[in-house]
Amino acid sequence: MDGWTRKNGHVQAELSQQEAAVIRGLVGQIKDMLTARADEAPEDELAQLTGIRTGPTTPPEDRVLERLLPDFYRRDPITGDTDEDEADAAGAMRSLHEPELLEAKTGNASLVLETCPKMGGEVQLTGEQADGWLSAINDVRLALGTALDIEEDMPDELPDDDLRREHLGVYQWLTWVQDSLVSALMD
Template sequence: MQNWKRRGRGDSLRITSRLDAHESELIASLVSSMTELLDERASTAPDDELAAMTGIAVGHSSAPQDATLGRLLPDFHRPDQDRHLAADAVTGDLNGALRSVHEPHIIEAKSRALRTVLDTLPQGGGDVTLSRAQAEEWMAAINDVRLALGAMLGVTETTPDHLPPDDPQAAHLDVYHWLTVVQELLVVAVMGAR
């Protein structure tokens, strides 16, 4: 992948790069898998009579059991995040209520970003030209793909930069690091840093 570049200014600003065929295919595959994961979560939300009457979407009230989805859709608050609040003030029902109300909107925002990537991704490789808004959607989508991949790999602060070539997760970790670079370079281009 070539570095992201800024072209133009103001409303005519475009963020551009060029992807090889295999890079484009890899991003499409990862983004499509993420889309399926989020679509499945949204489609399994419980039916709610009030939601049906009002048209207000309601999501799950419990956190995903899957580690990948759990990383993408974490609880709004965990007792270990704030030692000054009583643990019962933020557990169970409150997190469930917040999740039920907000999860559909969070999934929709994540899905919209993923669709933007698929809509602007050159099939078979080629030039990518993004408006600032599209570039911001790309940043969000790439971040979510990285989070999901990191959760699947169990990436922590102690995870090495490279695994032995015969490790079954070595290629996946390389993809994780490559996505990190793609995202970082895109952030730098959008921010206009030199």
């Protein structure tokens, strides 16, 4: 991939078969994780009557999912204190808003899977589709960064014996893909 370019109101890029496989594979995994979380939503008779969907009141136990679906209140990392006024407010906010967040994230993942050619080739996106790609790639980067314990001061290359070495390369490539797409959208 040489990067995203803007042409005739679209952004486009040429993906090799391997690049398309990496994007499709990782986005597909994120979609599967998010779909499994959505399936955990409690059955709610009131939701069936009103059409208002509710989700779980507790954050995901998996740290990758927790990163993708953070609390709706800020939590002090040292003390654990939040800026919420009531003890159950975080659970109530999560229950109300998580289904919508899951729908948006799985929708973006589906968009990438629909528009990324399985065998590689040209990808041509509208501005709206490009925004969906940005969100989906960002979710993959967040998940991968969490799984790899990526920190700001991490070196660009890890020692040969570090099991995260090859995955870090994928993370860095996705960062470049995302940055290239942002640049093409801003042109």
